Amino acid sequence: MRRKFDMGKIVLSDRDLALKSVHLRKKTLEAIYDAGAGHTGGGLSCLDILNVLYNRILNVSPETFGSATRDRYVQSKGHSVEALYAVLADRGFFPEADLKTICHYQSHMVGHPTRHISGIEMNTGALGHGLPICIGMALAGKMDSASYRVFTLLGDGELAEGSNWEAALAAAHYKLDNLTAIIDHNTLQISGHTRDVMSNEPLDEKWRAFGWAVKVVNGHDYAALTEALSQPAEIGKPTCIIANTTKGKGVSFMENVAKWHHGVPSDAELKQALSELDAAAAKLKEAA
Amino acid sequence: MSAPAPSMFTPAAKAMAEKLGLKMGRANLEEFAATLEELAKANPNIIAVTSDSRGSGKLAPFGKNLPKQLVEVGIAEQNLVGITAGLAACGKKSFGVSPGCFLTARSLEQIKNDICYSDVPAVLIGISSGTSYGALGTTHHSLHDLAVLRAINNITVIVPADNFETREAICFAAKATKPVFVRFGKAAMFNLHKPEIKFAVGKAIQLRDGNDVAFIATGETVIHALLAAGQLAERGLNCRVISMHSVKPLDTETILKAGRECNAVVTVEEHMVNGGLGEACAAVLLQNGMSKPFRIVGIPDEETVPGAQADIFRHYGISMEGLSETATKLLK
Numbered sequence: 335m336r337r338k339f340d341m342g343k344i345v346l347s348d349r350d351l352a353l354k355s356v357h358l359r360k361k362t363l364e365a366i367y368d369a370g371a372g373h374t375g376g377g378l379s380c381l382d383i384l385n386v387l388y389n390r391i392l393n394v395s396p397e398t399f400g401s402a403t404r405d406r407y408v409q410s411k412g413h414s415v416e417a418l419y420a421v422l423a424d425r426g427f428f429p430e431a432d433l434k435t436i437c438h439y440q441s442h443m444v445g446h447p448t449r450h451i452s453g454i455e456m457n458t459g460a461l462g463h464g465l466p467i468c469i470g471m472a473l474a475g476k477m478d479s480a481s482y483r484v485f486t487l488l489g490d491g492e493l494a495e496g497s498n499w500e501a502a503l504a505a506a507h508y509k510l511d512n513l514t515a516i517i518d519h520n521t522l523q524i525s526g527h528t529r530d531v532m533s534n535e536p537l538d539e540k541w542r543a544f545g546w547a548v549k550v551v552n553g554h555d556y557a558a559l560t561e562a563l564s565q566p567a568e569i570g571k572p573t574c575i576i577a578n579t580t581k582g583k584g585v586s587f588m589e590n591v592a593k594w595h596h597g598v599p600s601d602a603e604l605k606q607a608l609s610e611l612d613a614a615a616a617k618l619k620e621a622a
Numbered sequence: 623m624s625a626p627a628p629s630m631f632t633p634a635a636k637a638m639a640e641k642l643g644l645k646m647g648r649a650n651l652e653e654f655a656a657t658l659e660e661l662a663k664a665n666p667n668i669i670a671v672t673s674d675s676r677g678s679g680k681l682a683p684f685g686k687n688l689p690k691q692l693v694e695v696g697i698a699e700q701n702l703v704g705i706t707a708g709l710a711a712c713g714k715k716s717f718g719v720s721p722g723c724f725l726t727a728r729s730l731e732q733i734k735n736d737i738c739y740s741d742v743p744a745v746l747i748g749i750s751s752g753t754s755y756g757a758l759g760t761t762h763h764s765l766h767d768l769a770v771l772r773a774i775n776n777i778t779v780i781v782p783a784d785n786f787e788t789r790e791a792i793c794f795a796a797k798a799t800k801p802v803f804v805r806f807g808k809a810a811m812f813n814l815h816k817p818e819i820k821f822a823v824g825k826a827i828q829l830r831d832g833n834d835v836a837f838i839a840t841g842e843t844v845i846h847a848l849l850a851a852g853q854l855a856e857r858g859l860n861c862r863v864i865s866m867h868s869v870k871p872l873d874t875e876t877i878l879k880a881g882r883e884c885n886a887v888v889t890v891e892e893h894m895v896n897g898g899l900g901e902a903c904a905a906v907l908l909q910n911g912m913s914k915p916f917r918i919v920g921i922p923d924e925e926t927v928p929g930a931q932a933d934i935f936r937h938y939g940i941s942m943e944g945l946s947e948t949a950t951k952l953l954k
């Protein structure tokens with residue numbers, strides 16, 4: 335069952351990924367700007383996780399997306415769709431130009447993931463749905479003795495949905511070590527701090543108590559994410575990765591500001607954000 | 623000691639059933655469980671998913687005989703539907719089996735998004751639906767399921783009237799490439815159909831011809847319409863009886879034919895009168911310019927009368943006597 339992460343698979347270095355993340359953040363912001371709507375803060379917080387998943391971890395590509403043995407990724411926090419679409423476009427699932435059609439009339443790129451888009455496994459957007467679906471996928475994998483792994487990304491605010499905890503019980507009950515849940519632990523949600531809206535800490539102890547193997551990582555550290563995601567944390571247990579992230583990561587005036595949950599940048603704000611990201615890219619290149 | 627369950631049929635109704643040559647079968651629930659196990663033995667991809675409901679779903683033998691094909695999720699219906707969807711998305715023919723009341727209310731959002739919107743070929747089985755749990759009260763009734771599922775895109779809704787329709791519905795569902803919901807009760811059902819009858823989803827079955835009144839009924843109310851037609855025949859009225867087993871897609875052709883040819887239409891369902899079969903039929907008739915004397919027989923929009931399923935049926939006129947009276951009044 336345990337599939338050793340093949341270091342030979344790493345084509346992109348951490349620095350390459352960092353540069354790619356800058357590019358993807360720009361694409362995410364531009365997409366939200368073009369759509370006139372979107373989930374900015376949470377997209378930026380989970381972007382490095384998505385980057386690592388799709389460029390280092392997931393055994394899936396545009397060519398293998400129809401294969402029964404592909405790894406499955408279900409984005410339970412479906413609202414961070416612009417970041418996901420930016421990553422999928424970059425991986426070649428569809429042309430980057432499609433990002434310009436998000437939320438447009440007759441475009442399948444609606445404001446949450448749908449299976450009309452290549453690379454999307456399930457339609458999500460209502461919270462608390464991804465984990466139960468992934469249990470079904472992981473159970474099917476076990477039944478078929480398939481080697482694929484199943485991943486989902488949950489928001490920390492999303493954890494207030496009770497269905498997550500029904501699923502948390504079931505995943506441990508069925509010893510689904512082919513299942514990994516990643517929590518985008520940015521500590522914010524639409525109305526403010528998660529600790530004020532509905533406190534859910536300590537997350538690590540909760541998931542451990544539910545029978546999961548838990549890892550806490552810096553959700554913007556490519557090496558740490560790669561290490562944590564490369565293989566199940568423990569045989570016989572589902573893995574929960576609590577990725578500590580910064581909402582709005584990468585744009586100074588968006589970081590840790592709740593209103594950027596679904597704030598759409600103005601012309602001036604977009605310009606400033608893009609120039610900050612360009613500066614970050616220049617710095618990365620300079621450091622090389 | 624519990625009181626004996628009241629009979630669904632008066633002595634006169636039983637006599638009419640005998641006169642019509644109807645034989646009692648088993649519960650649709652038992653027919654479902656036997657059919658599913660038979661199909662699952664031949665197809666290891668069929669997976670039953672239960673929410674501590676294998677007993678009430680008569681699936682204990684299934685679980686014993688095919689343990690690898692049954693997934694227990696505990697009392698967690700939202701999880702049941704999500705897991706059923708995930709299994710279906712990975713190539714399994716999954717059947718989520720849970721009491722209709724919980725399945726279609728508590729986990730409605732999972733049905734809408736994870737199954738219908740995501741378009742996975744999962745099957746949902748609402749057991750002990752309608753008022754099957756009778757005296758257990760409104761928490762355990764599903765009188766909303768047809769209305770809510772009619773309002774959700776991309777799901778076939780089947781309400782079988784007898785063992786034959788149940789078996790056919792389950793066989794259809796096992797092969798379906800789109801979402802399917804089937805609901806039935808747990809009381810023994812009369813067998814209504816002749817062996818040569820063909821079952822097709824979206825195509826109603828006419829059990830009896832006549833042009834005075836058309837009874838368009840669904841599920842376990844069909845027998846009462848059939849008995850009423852027998853009783854009305856003795857009074858000189860010829861009534862048509864249609865088993866509208868597919869509530870979605872609806873057989874509009876058969877409804878329109880009934881509207882054209884009959885003097886009145888009575889719909890019958892074990893469901894609230896809001897948003898169910900009756901309103902669907904009314905919309906079909908009106909939008910095609912047909913206005914005939916019309917009655918929807920079902921459970922009215924009130925707190926359902928306490929009592930066993932048979933009490934509830936009788937109270938709201940879902941009985942031979944009640945339907946005969948409704949039809950007679952409608953023709954006046």
Ligand SMILES: [Mg+2]
Pocket residue numbers: 376489490491518519520521522523
């Ligand atoms: Mg959050």
